[in-house]
Amino acid sequence: MPNKKIPTASKKQSVKKSRAPQSGKASQAPKIKDIFEGAGFKHVSADGVHFTVGGRTGELDHIFVWENVVLLCEETAGKDATKHCTNKIYLHGKIAANWSTGFFPEYCKKNPGLLEALGPKYQIQDLEVRHIYYSEDVDVIDSVGDPSPMLILSRAQARYFASLVETIFRSAKFELLKFLGVALHQVGDARVSGRAVASDSFPAFALPAAHTSYPAGFAVASFYADPMALIQRAYVMRRDGWEDPDLSYQRFVRAEKLSEMREYLGNNGKVFINNLIVTLPATALLLEDGGKPIDPDAMRHKTNVKLSLPLELGTVGIVDGQHRILSYYEGNDGLDQKISGLRQRQNLLVTGIIFPSSYTPEMRVKFEAEIFLGINNNQSSVHTQLRQDLETIINPETPLAIARAIVTRLSKEGALAGLLQMSQFDPSDKIASGSLGPYVVMPLMRKNSAFYKTWDRDGARDLNDAGDRSAYIDYCVQELKRLLAGASENLKGKWRSVPNGGVLSTTTVGGLLLLLGRLLKGGATLSQIDYVTKLKNIRNVDFSAYTGSSWGKLSNKLHDVI
Structure with a gap:
């Protein structure tokens, strides 16, 4: 929390709220409602519902719900956002401190739509609550001190997520969850049951480093996986992502190409049979039939194994084949009813490169960039600016x-x-x-x-x-x-x-x-x-x-x- 004293007046700040619909043009600020609704979150009307918590009176701009994830959001437009944000940080600090002891049950009496959106499945202890502040006209992160418990959504991040939602629709929720700091084991049935991080097992064919010319400690595994299993875990090496622009490089996924491939899937229904290239985390395990882990350095020949892949967000890096995977996205078009039946039924052929545990994020990205440049140099020309980005990393x-x-x-x-x-x-x-x-x-x-x-x-x-x-x-x-x-x-x-x-x-x-x-x-x-x-x-x-x-x-x- 900021050290300076925050006024406790209940009068709402005069920062103008933006209500215009999103145009989709880069020159206009995205709307937070379009981002989260487009990603599959339910919107709970909150503006105008006044409450008092910890001696502070206020209201919320938006509430979004997906499964047991609850987002309490503030969205403003106008240049005078710093004071507004500071006051909202103070208010949300009160909400977070009193969430289970008073705020949630009392607020639901005033706004029953929140309970309706959650349904009967989840209890208060099951909820993952996040607080988000978004200013359309100025970035406030450097002017408000410690924003806890708020997550500040910058204008660049909002544009990134808006573009992602326009491209892969409801499947964008997985990257949004990672931004929110929500792990998959904290969501849905996994949260209710209290299970630890889940993992999926895939029959695989593994090659030791000696058969791949990769350094010691690496392993290469080929396996079949359903698109949904990959979409949940995937990240695409982009030039401009939300997480760390210094460690990303690849062009953004092209919506028009996804549309063409999606039309093929919906009308033809046949799986893409060419190989995908991905990187896998060090937590991916190669297992013998009895379940005993295999040390990649100890492998001397090609081996039939089981690949154990944790169900964790942002752990499978798509080096080549992002359009083939993401064309199975959860959409709202007329093809989705057909494609939804293929999302977990069909299997894509994947070659996964497992990194040693000693590899840092910087080492991983450099390695991925080298692979990407090698693949694309052999298949098609690489755009000059993209080549510069790659060479900068390499x-x-x-x-x-x-x-x-x-x-x-x-x-x-x-x-x-x-x-x-x-x-x-x-x-x-x-x-x-x-x-x-x-x-x-x-x-x-x-x-x-x-x-x-x-x-x-x-x-x-x-x-x-x-x-x-x-x-x-x-x-x-x-x-x-x-x-x-x-x-x-x-x-x-x-x-x-x-x-x-x-x-x-x-x-x-x-x-x-x-x-x-x-x-x-x-x-x-x-x-x-x-x-x-x-x-x-x-x-x-x-x-x-x-x-x-x-x-x-x-x-x-x-x-x-x-």
Whole structure:
């Protein structure tokens, strides 16, 4: 909870609620109701139902229910969301503290629709409750302190999930559950019975590392699995996901391709017979007939086994074949009645690569990226931008990868924190950053540049070494943060993106960053620069006169005025 005292007035905040239906256009903010209803959650009307809990009076905007999962949601539109969110955090803290002792039974008397949505199956102790805050116009996560018990849904995440729902409809609920921190053993019958994490067993044919040329500790298993078993567990390596954009790379699933394949399934009914390539978690076990686990390192030949796969969200990585799996999604189209009968009846041929338990998420993604690039290089051309993303993961020592790491850090730290578009789902009022890495930061920070020599004066550092590379990225980020802090201090009131009434654009940011190089050419010693004083005259520059890729001209202008 935030340390500052929260007002306890019961008057509802004046942040405007948005009620317009979702248009589906990226320029308009998604509606939380469209996201969760589209994913199969029931909506319980809550707006206007007033209650008092812990001495605090309020109301909820939305309630969504799926099985025993209950979501208490707040959704606002308008620029003044920080105070509204802070008050809602306080209210929901009271709800969470008094949930079973008073709030839930009393609230259900005022809003019986919640009990109706849950049905008679679940008792209060069975419920998994989550609190969600979503602002359509501003991101509040960095301005409200500790949001507990609220989960803050950012605008980029909302767009991501809205796109996912538009693509795979009710099957999007599995990825939403992972975002909510709800495990499958906490849902439905598993929760009521108190079972531990369930697992499914698949007859499989396993190959040891020696027969695959993979490193020691890996195993490869081929098996048949029904689409539902895969959809529940699957994650697709995307370039822009909600969980960790730095560890994702593949293009988003294409709805039009899914539609074509779904039509084939609905009208033809025949299973796809070509092989799927997935990665499996270290918790996947290869078992002998008697149930004894097999050590992959001890395998010496091809072996018939049972593959035990835990029923856990986000554990099966789809490297190749995402459309063949996801075409079985739970939809609301006319084909779903036919496809629903195939979802657990048909079986897809899967080759699964089991990672050693020592593999970190970074190691996994690099390995998956290499597999993906190898498969697609052999089958079809890979888009240039996608190739750059893959090479950045596979070869982090390259100048482009280092530049991208710096831009990513700047998007999270210092004066540019929260202002840059780092995902295709980031809202359009943020500053596009795709060209900053290759065209601004990479030439500025490349090895043997004037800036690089301020760090590696003796030529003794090696960017192929992970420790040196990390140290150099830290050095770059800290110096750029100092420069940007000085610029933001002198551009008070203007340090916002152009769509939000400020002067910041890709060109502006690029010009400011390149100013560092101009200062070095003038013989400046960076450690001695007081950027607040040095940049005082930039407030008189007409930044609107510089657009497109004219960041070089802007940096010259900035250097002239200082």
